[in-house]
Amino acid sequence: MMQRMPPGQSLASGWQVPGSFGTSGRGPKLLSGGGRRATAISTVSTIAVVGALVAIFLLAPGSKEVRHNFFDLHDMWQSFVGNPNNGYYSVGKAIWLNIRMFLAAEVLILILALAIALIRQSASPVLFPLRVLALVYVDFFRGVPLLLVIYAIGFGLPALRLPFVSYQSMAAYGVAALTLSYSAYVSEVYRAGLNSVPRSQVAAARSLGLSQPTALRYVILPQAIRNIVPPLLNDFISLQKDTALVGVLGAIEANQAAQIYSSTVFNYSSFTVAAILFLILTIPLARFTDRLIDRDRQRRLAGAVR
């Protein structure tokens, strides 16, 4: 008969975060030995694996050429600082364009994707044409490779010779293309978040006389967004490095600067520099995402739902 749910149990299902299986961070690990012996084994095996990889690299027949072409310290430094007189740009400066494009696109994506998700979730018959449009949009931009979208926007819009929209910078077209493509993905993440909030929360909010928009704003969205922060950040890690694709339009971002260096000096070490810079950008965000996922799991293990 009367079985009491522990506090919050009725809501717990709404707080599942996809993709956290307890393999990282402070929680119980799936693959864990015990104590000092385990540490010793993992140290030895790490040294062995890394050592073997380094040995293969150093002993390879073409090792010398590869080290010269990709890891030359002088070329790495030259491409990092740049030298306009010799006809190449600084990769270190160009990465700022990636960062600016990323930040601009991120804000636009968060807004556009939310709008698409809300339209797709709406039930009003008046919005039916918009719902169809949103569905077509999501299908289209998830299906077309990002590179093609960038080409289409970057070369297509200027060719139309429309006022304003045809006279923007290549970086702006890049941001537009990234926004269009990523919003399709992120709107699905939002939708998953909205669906993860129990319907009883909607009923509770509406029963208090809150209008649909007010209930959405104060009750549904805060809970939905909390659930989707890790997958959102995951998409943004991907977005950070996809800003490199905008280089195909000729915008001098890090990858394009590295390309220019390599074709001027005939050394690929500039790409290594670009790779390192991208890693410096993405790794902190990746670790931050891990921490959020971990914290979320800890909370759920503690029976809390906040």
Place this chain on the structure above:
Amino acid sequence: MTEAGQVEATEAIRIEDLCKSFGPNQVLTGISLSVQRHEVVCLIGASGSGKSTLLRCINLLEPIDSGRIALLGQDVTAPDIDQNLVRRQVGIVFQSYNLFPHMTVMRNITLAPVKARRMPRPTAEEEARALLSRFGLLDKQDEYPDRLSGGQQQRVAIVRALAMQPQIMLLDEVTSALDPELVAEVLDVIRELAAGGMTMLIATHEMGFARDIANRVCFLEEGQIIEDAPPDQLFTNPSDDRTRRFLRSIVDAGRM
């Protein structure tokens, strides 16, 4: 009943021939019910008999198929009705509390007064504190729901509904999710509301409580009100066989 206006003024809830189905599943098959102001009416019946659906229809959380619902003399099933205005006059409390987990107790209670009734936040908080202290919850105002026991959460849910100053309260099996030892604290709150003259329609499995608090008890089966009588009569001398059978099953289960 010579003057219709007068009759309406004392009538809190009037339901006429209400039908509601979910797909092929007929849940309410012609419910008619009248609840006067300051009256407490309990709905009893097996799970699936339509008690919860009836309450959700009155609160307009479920669209009805046919029939009419009038609250405080106003037909709320008319097509041009402002549902949000209706819901502000009718509080509903659910079996599973449904507190907002991302808000403190205080924010849970003040959200609707501030956002829906445009009450200034300080006023809303003052009124919330008054309600919380009335029900012995003042020290919980800054807690999040997951830090509270089920009984405390349900009392907060009742306070949250009361903060909109409703004319009518609908309680949907509010003790069914609680540990037995936590049931009493919630029932006490409801008793106090009844003593204060609140009009209430209560779906419950607590027969002793229903007998104790109700002016009338309605027995529902298969989406119909089988019997509608004062508690003493319904529990001791039910007129319908189906009521008798239901009550016997309750007694057999040791629940009365």
